[in-house]
Amino acid sequence: MVYPAETGKPEIPSMPIHKYRSYRPFMLPDRTWPDRKPQSAPIWCSVDLRDGNQALLEPMDLDRKRTMYDLLVRLGFKEIELGFPMSSRSDFEFTRDIIDRDAIPDDVTIQVMSPIREELIEDTVKALEGAPRAVLQIFNPTSVTQRRAVFQMSRSEIKNMALRGAETALRLRDSLPGTEIYLQYGTESFTQTEPEFALEVHNAVLDLWRPRPEEQVRVVLPSSVECYPPHEFADRIEWMHRNLAYRDAITLTLHTHNDRGSAVAATELALLAGADRVEGTLFGNGERAGNVCLITLAMNLFSQGIDPRLDLSDIDEARKITEYCNRLPVSHRHPWVGEFVYTSFAGSHQDAINKGLLDMQENSSQVWDVPYLPVDPKDVGRDYKALIRINGQSGKGGIAHLMRTEHGYEMPRKLQIEFASVVQEKVEHGGEVSSEQLSEWFSEEYLQVNGNEVEGTTEDCANSVLDDLTGAKDAASDVREVCFQPPTGSSGLWVAYAETTIGTTTRWGVGIGNSKDESLTRCMQSAARRLLEGSTA
Ligand SMILES: CC(=O)SCCNC(=O)CCNC(=O)[C@H](O)C(C)(C)COP(=O)(O)OP(=O)(O)OC[C@H]1O[C@@H](n2cnc3c(N)ncnc32)[C@H](O)[C@@H]1OP(=O)(O)O
Numbered sequence: 001m002v003y004p005a006e007t008g009k010p011e012i013p014s015m016p017i018h019k020y021r022s023y024r025p026f027m028l029p030d031r032t033w034p035d036r037k038p039q040s041a042p043i044w045c046s047v048d049l050r051d052g053n054q055a056l057l058e059p060m061d062l063d064r065k066r067t068m069y070d071l072l073v074r075l076g077f078k079e080i081e082l083g084f085p086m087s088s089r090s091d092f093e094f095t096r097d098i099i100d101r102d103a104i105p106d107d108v109t110i111q112v113m114s115p116i117r118e119e120l121i122e123d124t125v126k127a128l129e130g131a132p133r134a135v136l137q138i139f140n141p142t143s144v145t146q147r148r149a150v151f152q153m154s155r156s157e158i159k160n161m162a163l164r165g166a167e168t169a170l171r172l173r174d175s176l177p178g179t180e181i182y183l184q185y186g187t188e189s190f191t192q193t194e195p196e197f198a199l200e201v202h203n204a205v206l207d208l209w210r211p212r213p214e215e216q217v218r219v220v221l222p223s224s225v226e227c228y229p230p231h232e233f234a235d236r237i238e239w240m241h242r243n244l245a246y247r248d249a250i251t252l253t254l255h256t257h258n259d260r261g262s263a264v265a266a267t268e269l270a271l272l273a274g275a276d277r278v279e280g281t282l283f284g285n286g287e288r289a290g291n292v293c294l295i296t297l298a299m300n301l302f303s304q305g306i307d308p309r310l311d312l313s314d315i316d317e318a319r320k321i322t323e324y325c326n327r328l329p330v331s332h333r334h335p336w337v338g339e340f341v342y343t344s345f346a347g348s349h350q351d352a353i354n355k356g357l358l359d360m361q362e363n364s365s366q367v368w369d370v371p372y373l374p375v376d377p378k379d380v381g382r383d384y385k386a387l388i389r390i391n392g393q394s395g396k397g398g399i400a401h402l403m404r405t406e407h408g409y410e411m412p413r414k415l416q417i418e419f420a421s422v423v424q425e426k427v428e429h430g431g432e433v434s435s436e437q438l439s440e441w442f443s444e445e446y447l448q449v450n451g452n453e454v455e456g457t458t459e460d461c462a463n464s465v466l467d468d469l470t471g472a473k474d475a476a477s478d479v480r481e482v483c484f485q486p487p488t489g490s491s492g493l494w495v496a497y498a499e500t501t502i503g504t505t506t507r508w509g510v511g512i513g514n515s516k517d518e519s520l521t522r523c524m525q526s527a528a529r530r531l532l533e534g535s536t537a
């Protein structure tokens with residue numbers, strides 16, 4: 001490519017950048033969030049049944065919604081949004097289904113939403129009849145563009161709309177005997193709203209609701225559209241956190257979308273900036289590029305030794321159920337849960353994982369510290385089987401790991417090198433090699449013995465046995481190194497490994513037997529055959 005500076009011609013961008021404006025930084029010079037570290041998990045609220053559901057080509061049917069709800073309860077969510085009861089018959093029926101079936105555990109609070117229309121808020125509250133407790137969320141968009149293009153309203157009209165909704169919600173708060181209603185208000189499109197105006201609207205609503213520390217209300221500052229980098233969002237959240245009225249009586253909530261691909265980062269920084277609660281979805285389903293992935297956030301805490309307050313011990317079950325409910329696949333590369341995220345194909349990484357696992361075992365270490373594996377896959381219900389998968393990119397370390405963990409061979413280092421070159425030759429043009437295939441190749445290469453019968457071999461006579469088997473004259477063959485693997489478990493079998501030479505040819509032999517001597521005999525037979533064949537290695 002030739003750049004304009006080199007040609008001397010004016011720069012003509014290939015993309016229509018003139019259509020876009022950069023964000024105006026809010027600039028919080030005395031920001032404190034960069035100096036903090038996460039200490040505990042926030043309050044999680046799943047919006048899978050709303051944000052997630054409304055982003056599907058085919059919204060969930062009742063059975064799928066129930067399945068998702070049950071999963072969320074099992075995972076340990078204490079706050080679960082059921083949806084917009086007044087948006088459709090199915091949302092209404094689902095809300096009633098959960099309440100009528102008494103499916104709300106004592107420590108779980110459901111949440112419902114309504115736009116700011118008096119009759120809709122009233123009907124939403126009616127739909128909650130019989131629920132022990134519920135969050136009632138109202139919201140209205142406050143961004144510059146939505147004020148102008150969608151509502152044709154001034155700032156004060158938008159604020160009055162919020163206040164109208166807040167009044168209705170307050171009036172209805174105690175209208176259902178036996179149902180405790182918690183109020184929540186969100187400035188939808190907060191990220192595209194002037195911070196001073198968002199603060200003005202929230203404080204006006206708070207002045208009306210007059211929350212008390214023992215009777216909290218919720219304030220939602222959503223990243224309805226993620227439109228700037230995470231640090232910018234964190235600055236704005238910290239400023240709101242400092243300036244919101246009744247701060248000790250409000251639960252400051254984030255609701256982040258992933259348009260720029262940094263919803264997780266934005267949420268994490270905004271939590272450092274003062275937020276208490278996070279709304280999001282499992283595996284980041286949601287409108288456009290999705291909502292923030294709650295599983296990623298929780299796993300990020302877990303991997304730092306912080307209680308995530310979610311049960312992630314069977315992460316694959318959660319993924320499979322979510323895929324069923326959403327009828328959408330979760331990517332193979334999705335953090336913490338994707339099919340491949342605990343798998344390495346690359347040789348040097350496999351080698352490091354193999355050595356790291358052995359190191360942990362040898363040192364009986366309690367603290368997880370294995371290269372390329374930020375958590376122990378077993379903690380999230382994965383086994384070690386898929387950790388290392390062999391293809392043409394793999395090396396001796398990965399192969400040795402599979403041969404050890406799957407087939408019980410503790411191969412000496414130099415044998416690992418030799419067998420890796422045997423494998424490399426066979427897979428050069430192929431794809432993945434299963435552990436069964438590796439074992440087959442190992443047997444073919446090392447465990448076949450020809451018919452030459454030999455008496456029991458001891459280490460002392462190994463060299464002369466090899467001489468006999470190879471027909472070597474004048475002790476031209478040499479057994480350089482012998483090692484044994486004693487029986488483990490119920491197999492009762494010995495394994496002998498020996499490095500042998502004739503002239504400049506070096507080959508390993510491997511033998512398996514019921515006794516040490518028998519394994520060595522077979523090992524010598526294996527070595528002799530390979531030396532005579534001048535095998536591939
Ligand atoms: C953050 C979120 O998830 S936002 C919500 C996204 N979810 C949904 O939209 C599902 C729930 N919504 C619905 O079911 C419907 O849109 C309803 C029942 C609320 C309204 O339906 P309709 O009357 O047919 O209106 P429609 O959907 O075409 O347009 C939305 C209208 O609500 C207005 N509106 C948008 N947001 C809000 C709000 N928070 N409060 C009040 N009115 C709002 C729009 O300005 C528009 O008004 P208009 O009819 O005067 O043009």
Ligand SMILES: CC(C)C(=O)C(=O)O
Nearest residue numbers: 139186188222224255
């Ligand atoms: C109403 C708010 C909280 C919301 O869901 C959004 O902006 O995405």
